[in-house]
Amino acid sequence: MKLKFGYASLLAAALLLGGCGKDSKPPAPKVTAAAASPAETMPSLSVLATSDLRDAQPLEEMVKKATGVTLKFTFGGTMESTEQVLTGKTTADAAWFANAKYLLSDPQGQARVKLQEKIMLSPIVVGVSESEVARLGPAWADPSKVTWKTVAEAAKAGKLKYALSNPATSNQGYMALVGVVAASTQKAEALTAADIDRKAVADFLRGYKLVGDNSTYLAEKFIEQQGIYVNAFINYESWLLSMNQSGKLKEPLKLFYPREGIATADYPFMLLSDAKRVEYQKVVDYLKGDEAQTWLARATLRRPVNPNAASAVTFPTATLIELPFSPDRGLADGLIDAYLNEFRKPIASTFVLDVSGSMNGGNRRADLISALHSVAGADVSLTGRLARLSSRERIWMLPFSDETGTPTYFELPPATTETNVQKKAEILEQVREYASGLTMKGGTALYDAILDALIQMSAAQAKDRNYQYSVIAFTDGENTKGRNLTQFKEAYAALPEDARAIPVFTVAFGEASDVALKEISKLSGGRSFDARKTPLPAVFKEIRAYQ
């Protein structure tokens, strides 16, 4: 996707250059005119959008039809997309985020954004399975009185078990934490890092049962687990209303709008490329016009900003008191770091490492090692800290080739004392040394290794349930030894339920079979990634968000 994108803009640049050449090369006007005309007659606008906007993708067609501008979306998480714009890494002409305040409170971010217009609104709310509301306690009887504090208390008491996008990568997750902190401190204005109430955050996170990076994944899991492991979903109003409408839920969700704790996504559409002002303006005018606003309200259940579209859908009309957004980077860093290193259920995972001979081909060995180095290293970027091994984490390195090798165990201490911080650095160093020492030879007994890892993880889980367990398999090739896929599936089906609840993430490089890897990850509730398309550090960031 990204490669194509880059290529397209190079092409566009080449066309523009062709156009510029018109003056300097008078003898060949016909050729240059022909080269320049596609750019003139086919105006386009590439847009980096946050992943919750996938449901707005039909706008590509609508915009094209109404304005002639070819709109092309690419999607990413809020934090990741923010970073791409901040660093200028994105080649997109425009950006469309649920919330751009992270970006726009940074002077560098302000400089990247040439123009901006808010397109629609959706507040972050708490949806609770209707039949479960009564069981949450008397505090929930009057919806207008429910605050983030009420939510945190129900979570602490083990009554509220919710799905939420990762607070370290998503706007919904992060703003929920901010809401909890604001409600507990009762502060009358924007929060700062000093306001973080660790106990309130810890209470709230006791109820965080369904973790994921994107709303589509969470919705699928929620539909499976509603009434069994989870009874609430914290997300945008639009998303929860859409789920209620979908008819796929076991029962509808009742929406609670936390009193004085509303964070509304306002979807600013931002111009990044000065050269695209004309296209941008056309698209924005259309998006804010009656047709698009009415469609957005009806199809995506977001609140329109154009009053003429207000009657398209009836939204709850109670006054929603907004939380002031804090531009304090210290607050964001503090909350996210605290979440990753202190509050979240710590991660325990087995890295199943393909050390077969074929890994010597291409740059595969070097790629794998450098990925492990970056995970155990110090990527200080906004999203880098997410990929990094965090405090309290447990890792088993399990190499395999002809057969499964011996696991090597690492455990990172909690970052509570100076000594521990020092110790954490030492262990990260050991992980990097381990990775550097990997040697590759022999065949690929992939399925056997994954099975062994699952059995071992489930044994670890039986001993300590306070961890989030998963298996991550890195491989470059077809399975050439041990069980085949059919035999693997049989053996997998025979595993105890606990072992089957552990997700397997697969990362393919080299000529690995996508189909088989996808099947395994799907079977186990994990995800498959392709390191040939996405750089390994980025893959790690994504995997972490599901853990």
Add this chain to the structure above:
Amino acid sequence: MNRTVKTLITVVLLALLGGSVFWALKSTQTEQLANGQSPSLSLPGLRATQTVELSGVIALDVEPFFKDVRVTKWLGDNGFKLNVTRIGSRDMAQRVAASGGPDFMFPSGIVAANQILDAAKRANQTATQYTVFFTPMVIASWQPIAEIFQTNGLAKPLQPGVYAVDLAKLVALMQAKTRWKDLKGSQAYEVNKSVLVSTTDVRKSNSGAMYLALATYALNGNELPTDRATAEKVAKIATDLFKRQGYQENYVNGNFDDYISIGIGKTPLAFIYENQMMAFALSKSLPKDMAILYPQPTIANKVVYVAMNERSKRLGELLSTNSEMQNIGVEYGFRIADSAAFAQKAQGAKLNVDERLSNLIDPPSFETMSTMIDVVTREMAQ
């Protein structure tokens, strides 16, 4: 040079208005006449013989005016071909260039216009200001909020939906970190949040700077700070009124957009240009329950065209004097010297406004304003 022309404009205006007091220009006018330079007159309204191509950077507020077909036609008739780009007002000063910069700049207000002038001076360029329109700074609010203010002795009604709010009392209340729920009779907005006027980012926007000017006036005992030490002192105190808001929108319409689309839950009090409200009322229906608060005193923001060279002066002269252009400006929410024209438009849009604006102050001098913005910028970074 620029003073000469400004003086000229004033003279022309006074002539056109039959000597009626165009008070928005009054203070500068006196100062400039005292300057004693004699203007050289070029008559506006004469049809041009050849087309003048001008490039300009313009603020969001004046963009619809330039897009108006009557304006584009009139420009053509008068021999102008414009190539305008919309950018933030306070980014304009950075575009001042010894050569190759825009021919004119049209920011949303006087602070930005003065920054452009200052940047031009530093670059040894001549820039000339023309006040084309003006608009008072107001607080967009809501009926329940205005009533709470009235109960607490901060506001009094002028007309239905229009209130005068005591600036000094409001600033004192905010400084004291009063919460909404602590106010008498606040049942309709019993909220834990502090009473704060939301503004756009003072570091980035003209309207944010206007708010700083008003707040410091109140904090300085209803007097404009004139010396550097006082300016630094009051600006430091005023920083709190920005910082405590948390994130502030940094484009001109951000604050008003929140007011219109999210409403009372996010912006009980939004500091805006009156023209934003008026322009909205002229094209769409205003939210029910809205109210406009006119701070006592407030500032009339001048919407200033800045000619960056000789070629672009004539357009400034024309825009600020041609009655057709002036009247079209009213259709985009601006006030002009002819106050009856504005009042009539407002009535047509079913928007009650304070026509008379009896309590106005001038913004502080450019130097004082710069000092204060610098102080707030520095303090905000901490």
